[in-house]
Structure formats: structure tokens, C-alpha cells
Amino acid sequence: MTKPADAFDDIPGTVLFDGEKLRQGYQLNKFLSSLVEADNRKTFKSNQAEYLTKFTMSEQQRDAVLKRDWPGMLELGGNIFCMTKLAILDGTPFQQVNAIMSGMSMKEYEDMMNAGGRPMQGIRSKKESNIG
Amino acid sequence: MQGVAPCRVFDQKRNRTLAEIVAGLCTSHVPLLGRVIDGGRTDEPYWQPIFKGYEPVKKWLAEVKPDVMIVIYNDHANGFSFKYTPTFAIGCADEFNPADEGAGARHVPVVPGHARLAWHITESLVLDQFDMTIMNEMDVDHGLTVPLSLVCGQPEVWPCKVIPICVNVIQYPQPTAARCYALGKAIRKAVKSFDEDLKVVIVGTGGMSHQIHGARSGLINQEFDNAFLDKLTTSPAELAQISHAEYVREVGAEGAEIIMWLTMRGALDDEVDVLHRFYHVPAMNTAVGNIVMQNAKSQKITA
Numbered sequence A: 001m002t003k004p005a006d007a008f009d010d011i012p013g014t015v016l017f018d019g020e021k022l023r024q025g026y027q028l029n030k031f032l033s034s035l036v037e038a039d040n041r042k043t044f045k046s047n048q049a050e051y052l053t054k055f056t057m058s059e060q061q062r063d064a065v066l067k068r069d070w071p072g073m074l075e076l077g078g079n080i081f082c083m084t085k086l087a088i089l090d091g092t093p094f095q096q097v098n099a100i101m102s103g104m105s106m107k108e109y110e111d112m113m114n115a116g117g118r119p120m121q122g123i124r125s126k127k128e129s130n131i132g
Numbered sequence B: 001m002q003g004v005a006p007c008r009v010f011d012q013k014r015n016r017t018l019a020e021i022v023a024g025l026c027t028s029h030v031p032l033l034g035r036v037i038d039g040g041r042t043d044e045p046y047w048q049p050i051f052k053g054y055e056p057v058k059k060w061l062a063e064v065k066p067d068v069m070i071v072i073y074n075d076h077a078n079g080f081s082f083k084y085t086p087t088f089a090i091g092c093a094d095e096f097n098p099a100d101e102g103a104g105a106r107h108v109p110v111v112p113g114h115a116r117l118a119w120h121i122t123e124s125l126v127l128d129q130f131d132m133t134i135m136n137e138m139d140v141d142h143g144l145t146v147p148l149s150l151v152c153g154q155p156e157v158w159p160c161k162v163i164p165i166c167v168n169v170i171q172y173p174q175p176t177a178a179r180c181y182a183l184g185k186a187i188r189k190a191v192k193s194f195d196e197d198l199k200v201v202i203v204g205t206g207g208m209s210h211q212i213h214g215a216r217s218g219l220i221n222q223e224f225d226n227a228f229l230d231k232l233t234t235s236p237a238e239l240a241q242i243s244h245a246e247y248v249r250e251v252g253a254e255g256a257e258i259i260m261w262l263t264m265r266g267a268l269d270d271e272v273d274v275l276h277r278f279y280h281v282p283a284m285n286t287a288v289g290n291i292v293m294q295n296a297k298s299q300k301i302t303a
């Protein structure tokens, strides 16, 4: 059983990193995780596309990495904790990644967080939600 | 909570004090807090209220002076890749290096282990039906080192030994809240049967509410977090019955790691006294909290 209980399906705007996601994103995450080693960071920085050929990921996944398409990586099986390595390497604040993923400007996102975070109203259940 | 320190149990028959979990604390393990500490920025107006909320914990811990801290934490694809995902892993080595998480390892002391107690706990847990993964080499990430910095500050060497217990809360299937709670009870039993005079503090880490991916990024649920802190004190068994889906719904996919706090709670008595409690929103994307408690029956010493 790789799919968690149906109760998860009702939660909007959330990707459950389950067995299916693990299998879909395995090579993508293997690449992202490789960036915890300094030598790999150096090699990747010197030629990004070439470094990616070491991992048997899909064309789409490779593209998403090179374009820094964060929602795309997530969609294609990227694990959020693996993705932090790439953001750190680029010097991209993670709030920016979060802003992009939730369709907000950095300013809007920062203001929302400083005002106490994303309110719970309308984000508990797909039945009451407009965020998908 | 001025000058309150737990008193140890003296075993009349054996004429000595036994190994015992004397208290527990829980704290968030937000990686950014580690970077703020390392960068000497804790006095900045944005961060200062958070670190102020840790001052009483630091003071209390310095008075308690534990020999060992058992730290329940999770790895975030740093010490482990997805090549292996142990559900529960225990660090049995003499020391653990801080992990490189993408920008070089944190400049904090190497984490000293307590191999003999760790092996004893492992043996007791496995015989008690908790099939632990035994780690003889393991790098520890912010999930463990940030809590150490928050409660111990920036010493040259960490003031006590540490037994890391790593829980998989990033890949489904994950252990349930009930299982994490039961693990705490089993750890308590294991420590109690250890043949050496040791003062142990158990630490739960992670949370509080936050989600850092997808359209729900930025979720904060103050109401649930505060109710969680209440129930962690009075009725933890109730929290142990909550499903993964409900935790994810209420505290976010990443905030659901808060179930690790239940392991700390399971290791204490049903009746506890809360010595300190703190809650703050936000630390960038996350609600930050901490709580310190000890068994209600334990005698309090004014230091």
C-alpha cells in the first residue's frame, strides 16, 4: 500500500509525499540531495545541464530544475526538503519559493506571514476551498 | 520557574540513585533560528522576542545539568537520502557530526553520543516490539542541532551527551501519533532499567504549525497549536488518537511532525507540572513554541 488513506484527498493545496511521489521523483530528489556535498555543488554550478545527465530523470524534470520551476518540480515528484538544497545553492530565500507556489508576490507573502500567517478559513477542506 | 530542579529517585535497596528521565522539554527546530544564532543576530528586533522565550529554558536546563539528553527529531533529507528511510532510528555512536545541508555544516560542536545507554535503550526497545534501526554513523541536521543551540546556547562543547532518535515524518507511510506516544513510554522503561546513575532529559522537537509547499504555504493555526500545548499537558492520549490527515489539515504537511512531541510526553508521568511554556508567530514560515515539564510527583529543589 503506497497510497495513504482517502482523508488526505480532501486537503487542498497540499502534496502528500507518499510511495507514488517517491517513485515519480526518485532521480530528481537524488539529484537535489546530491547538493549536500560541496564537490557536487561545485560540479553542478560549473555546468548545470551536464551535471543533470548523471541522473536518469525525465526531460520535464530536467527542464523544471534548469528553469527553477518550483511548482513544476513539486508536481513532478520533488520533495520539498530536497528542493531547499537548490534554493540554498541559488541564494533564493525560501519564502520566495513559497510565494511562487501559492501564487503571491514576495511582498504579499511576507505581509501575510507578518500578519500571523495564512488564515485557516477556507484551506481545511476542498469542499470550502478555492485554492485547489 | 525560578530555581526549580527535579529531584532524583534514590533506590534504598541498591543504595544508589538510578538512571531516570527527570524532565522533558519540547521545541520547534526551525533551521533559520540556527542561522540567526550562528550569525550573532539574536538581538535583532524580529528575532529577539523568540530568543527571549528560550531564556527561561536555558536557565532551567543549566540548573538541571542533565548527563544525557534523548532528542527526538527528524532528518530533512540531509543525514539520510531517500535511499533508506528508517521509521525509527537510534544513534548508537560515540559522536555525530553536524550535517551539510547545502551550505556547509553548521559551525557547532560535534554532538557527543552515549553509546552504552543508546545500546541499552535499543535492546530494551526492540525486545519491547519497537524495531529500531541502529545507526553507528550518522550526521545530524538542524532537526537536532537547532534545538541544542536554542536550549544550550553557543558553548565550546555541548554540556551533556546526546542520544539522537530520528523519526520518519517526511515520507509516507509515517508512524502514527499513537506509535510516537507509545515509543516514549517504552523509552522511559528502557532508561529506568539502565545500570548507571544518570540524569536524563528527554526532548521532543519540530512544529509548530507550518506548511512550506504548495498553495497552502504559510499556513499558521494558532488555535490548534495552543490547544495542542494544553492537551499535551493534561490529556496527551487524546492527541495520540488524532490521525495523520487531521494533523496535516490543522497544522500543515510539515507541521504534522509535531507528533514527535508525544514521544517526550509518553516518557513522563500522566500527571505533570509545566515549568515554562512559550508560543510565538511567526519565525518566517513557522509558529515557534516550547514547553518544559516534569513529573508532578517529583520533588522540586530550589537551586
Ligand SMILES: [Fe+2]
Residues within 6 Å of the ligand: B029, B074, B076, B143, B206, B207, B257
Ligand atoms: Fe522537521
